[in-house]
Amino acid sequence: MLLKKVYTLVFISKDQQILLGLKKRGFGVNKWNGFGGKLEPNETIVEAASRELKEECCIRVKTTDLKNIGHLEFTFEGDKTMMEVRVFGSKLFEGIPRETEEMLPKWFPCNNIPFDDMWPDDRIWFPYMLKGQLFYGRFHYKDLDTILNYHIEELKSMEEFYNRNL
Numbered sequence: 639m640l641l642k643k644v645y646t647l648v649f650i651s652k653d654q655q656i657l658l659g660l661k662k663r664g665f666g667v668n669k670w671n672g673f674g675g676k677l678e679p680n681e682t683i684v685e686a687a688s689r690e691l692k693e694e695c696c697i698r699v700k701t702t703d704l705k706n707i708g709h710l711e712f713t714f715e716g717d718k719t720m721m722e723v724r725v726f727g728s729k730l731f732e733g734i735p736r737e738t739e740e741m742l743p744k745w746f747p748c749n750n751i752p753f754d755d756m757w758p759d760d761r762i763w764f765p766y767m768l769k770g771q772l773f774y775g776r777f778h779y780k781d782l783d784t785i786l787n788y789h790i791e792e793l794k795s796m797e798e799f800y801n802r803n804l
C-alpha cells in the first residue's frame with residue numbers, strides 16, 4: 639500500500655520561452671524545474687500552486703489563470719511513498735522573476751531546455767507539455783538518477799482522467 643503525497647508544479651511561459659528555476663536546496667537541489675511544492679493544510683491545489691510560485695520566484699498568478707496540463711506520479715525503489723504531482727501552466731502572470739532562498743529563476747527558449755541538468759523524467763514528458771498536449775506520466779526510479787520503468791500517455795481531458803482515476 640502506497641502513501642500518497644500531493645505536490646504542485648507550475649510552468650510560466652511567454653514568447654516561446656519557459657520559466658525554470660534552479661533549485662538551491664532540498665529535494666531536487668541543483669536541478670532546473672518548474673515551481674511548486676507540497677500543499678499546506680486547508681489549501682486547494684491551485685491555491686498551493688499560486689502560493690509556491692510567488693514564494694519561489696516572486697511571480698503572481700491568479701488561481702483561475704492556472705491550467706491543469708498534466709499529472710505525474712513518482713515512486714522510488716524501497717520507498718512506500720508516491721509523489722503525485724499536479725502540473726499547471728499559465729501565460730498570464732504579473733511580476734518579474736526574482737531569485738529567492740529556494741530558487742534561481744531563468745527564462746529558457748522552448749527549443750533549448752537544459753535537460754542534462756533536470757530530472758530524467760523531464761525529457762520524457764516535456765515534449766507533451768511543449769506541444770500543448772495534456773499528459774499523464776508514471777515513473778519508477780531506482781535512485782535519483784535512474785528510471786527503472788515508466789508509462790506516459792496523452793490525455794484528452796484532465797477532467798475525464800480524474801473522473802476515471804480518483
Ligand SMILES: COc1nc(N)nc2c1ncn2[C@H]1C[C@H](O)[C@@H](COP(=O)(O)OP(=O)(O)OP(=O)(O)O)O1
Binds near residue numbers: 664672674760
Ligand atoms: C522525481 O522526478 C521529479 N521530476 C520533476 N520534474 N519534478 C519533481 C520530481 N520530483 C519532485 N518534483 C517536483 C514536485 C515539486 O514541485 C518539487 C518538490 O517540492 P519540494 O520538496 O521542494 O516541496 P516544498 O513544499 O517546497 O518543500 P519544503 O518547503 O519542505 O522545502 O519538485
